[in-house]
Amino acid sequence: MSHEKFVEELLQTLKHPLRGAILYQLLKGKTTASKIGENLGEKPDRIYYHLKILKENGFIGEPEVKIRKNYLEKYYEISPEFRHTLLSSVKEISQKEQEMSPDEYRGFMLSFLSMVISVLQGYKKRLGIASPEKIEKIREDNNFEVKPIFFTDSVFREWLREARVLSHGSLMDMFTRGASGHLGLIIALPDLDTEENPQN
Structure with missing residues (x-):
C-alpha cells in the first residue's frame, strides 16, 4: 500500500472514535476483543464489528486462535505492515492535516477528543474496581498525574x-516489548474565546 493510500485509510478510520480507540489498544500488543471491551467500557459485540473493519483495511492481521477448555479465544494484533507504514508516514500524515478544510479538520479534532474520552472512560471504570494493593503501588511509584x-x-x-x-x-x-503498561496523553486545547478575551 502506498503512503498516500495508507494515510487516507488511516484518517478515515480515525474519524470513528471507538475504532481509533481500538487501534490504540492494539498498539499496546496482542489482545482479545473482550479485553479491549473491558479497557474501553464497551460490549464485545461492538468491538468485534470494528475489528472486522480494521482487518479489512489491513491494519490488523488474522487473529491467533487459542483453544480453551470450553471455548475458542481469538487474539488480535496490529499487522507488521501497519507498524512499518505508520512510522514511515508521519510526514505524509502531517501534510494531509494541513490540506484539510476547516470543517474536515474540525471533524478530525472532534474524533480525536472522542477517542481520548473513550480511553479515559475505560480507565476510570477499571480504576474504580482496582484492588487496594494496586492503588497503593501506584501511589508509591508516584506515576499518576492529572493537572x-x-x-x-x-x-x-x-x-x-x-x-x-x-x-x-x-x-x-510503543512498538517495543514492555511498552504496554503505561499510557501518556498529551492534550493541547487552544483557546476558543481568544477574540472575546485576548491573551498575551
Missing part, C-alpha cells in the same frame, strides 16, 4: 513544542 494548566499564548506554544518533541521521540517506544 489542568492554563497558559498565556507564548508559554502555551513553547509547552506544546516541547511536548511534541517528547512525543515524537517516544513514538518508537
Whole structure:
C-alpha cells in the first residue's frame, strides 16, 4: 500500500472514535476483543464489528486462535505492515492535516477528543474496581498525574513544542516489548474565546 493510500485509510478510520480507540489498544500488543471491551467500557459485540473493519483495511492481521477448555479465544494484533507504514508516514500524515478544510479538520479534532474520552472512560471504570494493593503501588511509584494548566499564548506554544518533541521521540517506544503498561496523553486545547478575551 502506498503512503498516500495508507494515510487516507488511516484518517478515515480515525474519524470513528471507538475504532481509533481500538487501534490504540492494539498498539499496546496482542489482545482479545473482550479485553479491549473491558479497557474501553464497551460490549464485545461492538468491538468485534470494528475489528472486522480494521482487518479489512489491513491494519490488523488474522487473529491467533487459542483453544480453551470450553471455548475458542481469538487474539488480535496490529499487522507488521501497519507498524512499518505508520512510522514511515508521519510526514505524509502531517501534510494531509494541513490540506484539510476547516470543517474536515474540525471533524478530525472532534474524533480525536472522542477517542481520548473513550480511553479515559475505560480507565476510570477499571480504576474504580482496582484492588487496594494496586492503588497503593501506584501511589508509591508516584506515576499518576492529572493537572489542568492554563497558559498565556507564548508559554502555551513553547509547552506544546516541547511536548511534541517528547512525543515524537517516544513514538518508537510503543512498538517495543514492555511498552504496554503505561499510557501518556498529551492534550493541547487552544483557546476558543481568544477574540472575546485576548491573551498575551
